[in-house]
Amino acid sequence: MRRKCRIWWPKLLSSSEPLSSSLLFGWFLSSSSSASLDIVVAFACSEVSLSHNRSSLEGILHGTNGNMPKSLQDKSSLCMLGQHVVDVSSAGLLLSSGIKDQRNSTCGNACIQNKRGIFRENYGQLACGCHKLDGLLEQCNQASIRNSNWIQVANDFYEQCGGEIYWIPKLHHVHWNGEVVFPCDVHVILYETPSYGVHHFSLHLWNLCEQVKAPFKRPKWVDELHQKKKLLDLDTVILAINSAAAAKILFERHVATGRSFVWFSIICRLLTFMWQLLAMSMASLSTLFYVILQLLHSLLSSISQSWMYITVAKIFNSTLIHIRIRCCQILYWPIFLQENGLSFGFVRSLSCVEYAEKAALHKHSMWSSLALDVLLGNLIGVALLYNAESACLWVMNFANDITNNLLRTGCVWLMGVPAGFKLNTELAGVLGMISLNAIQIWSTLWVFVGFLSIYVIKGLAISGILFGMTIPAALIIDILLLATLHVSTLHWLLSGIYSMQIQALAALWRLFRGQKWNPLRQRLDSYDYTVKQHVLGSLLFTLLLLLLPTTSVFYIFFSILNSSISLICILIEVIISVIHATPCIKIFLWLVRRRRFPSGIWFEIVSCRSNEIDSPGICCPDKVDSPSENLQWNSSGEKSSILVSFIRSNFSSIGEVVLPHYRNVFSGVSGSFVAKSIHGVLTGKRVSSRLGTFLPPPLPWMFIPYKEYWHLCYDSILACCRT
Structure with missing residues (x-):
């Protein structure tokens, strides 16, 4: 069976040719398929720093691994993967997995042939014959570093990408569960180490966890596809990559505990x-x-x-x-x-950069929204406070124009012949006088409280400066509803008259059809009416039908006014909810550093070539000295290849970051709100002035x-x- 190995290599280790030996640390991740290995190299550490450290390597790795995410610990443990050396002939890289001890494993003897000579290895000994680690490896032995799964690669060729040169590790052979697996297909993936505040990797869309529900029902085959066993567990690999920076910091912190230097600069x-x-x-x-x-x-x-x-x-x-x-x-x-x-x-959980980023955004979302609200409140409040008298004069003139030019003139116009329609003069006069008297009484009351308008405007400005824009905006809604109470009262009165007329006409129409509404069973039943009932019903139907245009005209007029007021209140309510829901910190971070919002990954292929190192005991002796045919073969006699690529991230657009929050604003709004409003206007029912948008839930009061x-x-x- 053809074996595959993926080496996730930090780009920092390949940015320059190594000048000295160093130890590598990371994770060995076994995929669901037995023919695939994933090795995540997290960081490198010099042998000198570990040799001067008094703490045991086992304790350092145990303490570092204890701070890793729990899901990563369940899959693999942080361990020493091997040694990164300069000389290719001395086996440039030795990687181990940290699963079980190698001393009891017998892999047999193998022979590596190349142009420099023949190296014989005994895999049952302390270490691989191509390279020996002296005192430090004995310490690693106690930490269960040497075990049955490890690979050996060489860092002896480079690739050029974007004007930069990267040194690529190259596979020699693999020790896999106590067996020697000669060169297989290798995929070297260079990644830029994620760090908090800079970037990280994510396999999912940024707003996937913030969606309330799926926009459509998925087909059955999609669910069956997700239930299948994954051949490549990229979730664990990405989690390990996102935890590489934290592992390095924690490891260096444990290593530096034994050092005795404490000094801080003046800055x-x-x-x-x-x-x-x-x-x-x-x-x-x-x-x-x-x-x-x-x-x-x-x-x-x-x-x-x-x-x-x-x-x-x-x-x-x-x-x-x-x-x-x-x-x-x-x-x-x-x-x-x-x-x-x-x-x-x-x-x-914060050891993973992805988790730390989302936790920080959640932590800073509340105060950033509060800061934006207070900033807008100060801008509008200061401007309103300095122009309070002008604003007060404008409000009084606007209220007078609405009362005189719209309400009073409109009622007088409806009492005559509006738009050429002939109305019932007596009913129009009664409704018009009631409306004019209500408008006059309310206008007289507001004359006495008109001197308070300047203080109301200053109060709005001060509340905006102290508490933000949402408080005065909500206060404007209540003041507007209070100031237009006469309009809503007249609309309520006319809607009741109009609704009763519509219901009476509908009942009389059912009388002519020989039907009667059954309120218990909510249906129409047949009913035999008498002649007197038919005659009385005909008279009442004619009277109500002839009076309906007059009532409808007044009702439509005040419905337009009341709906305009409700629309203004709904608009202010939406503005308040949008201010609460706007992710200010996300928008700022997206503008400053878009890489902090990844949305899936992709691989940029750099090169794909055949391996150039012969496998021991596989190539014929007469072909060893031929450079053109010096290729590497696997156990089935096929050529092995090395694929080099860079892992890249897709980034979310500003719409993908912001729109989920704005969709949550209207998540509580019924889809039939407009239909219900139109039906209420046509049938004479009152229309709500509240849309029911999303607001932050009030928390219990704090007493400490x-x-x-x-x-x-x-x-x-x-x-x-x-x-």
Whole structure:
């Protein structure tokens, strides 16, 4: 069976020709197919640094591996893969897997032939005959580094890509489960080591986990395809690659514990002091807000059962909801921002760059949205505060124009002959006088409270500066509904009259057809009406049908006004929800560094060639000195090839990053909202002025001591400095 081996090689190790020997560390990953191996090289470490370290290599690897993601530990353990040397003839690379000890395995003797001579190896001895590791390998023996699965490659040729030269490792032979497997098909994949804040790899779409539901039903064959056993477990390979940087940092940290150098530069100390000063300032300011919010919460809780509070809560319902959301965000921001460094599972999950990136985005999403809201509130609030008198004058003139030029003129026009339609004069006069009196009474009441408009506008500006844009926007919705209460009341009255007329006409029409509505069974039943009922029904049907145009005209007029007000409120509600849902931190990071949002991988093929090193005991002796025919063969007599490629990432567009959040805004909106609204207008039912868009869920109120809250804010800001 044809064997395949994939070597995932850091591009940093191939950027220059090695000048000295070094040890390699990483993971040996066995795929579901027995004919395929995946070896992920994470980093290299010099022998000198390990020889001066007092700690055992077994303890260092155990401590480093303990901080790796749990799913990666279940598949493989971090181990020493081998040695990277300069001289090709001395077996440039020795890789081991860390599965079981090699001392009891007997692989037999093999013979490597090349132009420089014949090297005889005894695979049952301490190490491979092509290279011996002295004291350090004995230490690795105790850490179960030498075992039955390892490969030997040489780093003796290079490829040129993009104007840069990369040294490529080349396979000699494979030791596989106690057997010697001579050259097989090798795929060398060069990867750029992922690092936090720079880039990482991901096999899935960026917004795959954020979608609420699938846009369409998948065919049956797609589910069956996903249930099949994977031939190549790329998920574990990508997880290992994303954990390579953390493994290197943790390994070097364990190695450096025995060294005795402690000195810090003046610049580092100054930056640390400035960050601590910033943390103290932010913690003090947040604690001041915390004290004010606790006092207000205690005051409102004491009067929450009074009729005045209940009435105000019903009138300013939208404002109170957003005030509670904002207060919870102000209270809980240090908890969302602080990293739970005491949790071992949390630290272990952050060892993978992909997990760390998503955890950081989730951690910073709340305060970044809060920062955008406050920024917009300050911009609009400051502009409104400096132009409060002009804004107040404009609002008063606009209200007068709406009342005089639209409401009063419209009602007088409807009492006459609107658009040439002949209406019932008596009914039009009654409805018109009721509407004009209601408009006049409400306008008179607003004259007495008109002097408060300047204070209302200043209050909106100050609330925007302190709490952000969403609070004054929600307050505008409530004030608009309160200021147009006379319009909504008249619309409610006319919609009731219009609805009763429609229902009566429908019932009388069923009378002529000999049918009756059965409310218990929700169906039409046959019914025999008397002659008197038919005569009375005919008179009432004629009267209501002739009065219907007059009622319809007034109803349509006020329905247009009420629908316009509802549309403005819905528009403001959508703006508020969009502000809450906008992923500010994602948009900023996408503009600065798009590589932090990968969406799948692809491979750039650099070269594909036949191996140039003869396998022991396979090539004929008369062909050894022929360079043109000095090719490598596998056990079945076929030529083996080396495929060299670079792993690349696809990147998400700004739409793929942002659109899932905006889709969540309307996830609670019914698809038949427009149809229900149109049906309500035609049948005389009231239309809701709320769309039901997504809002952040309110959190339970926090009660902790002031001193403890200050330390919580202080530690959360210092945690950001450590990350």
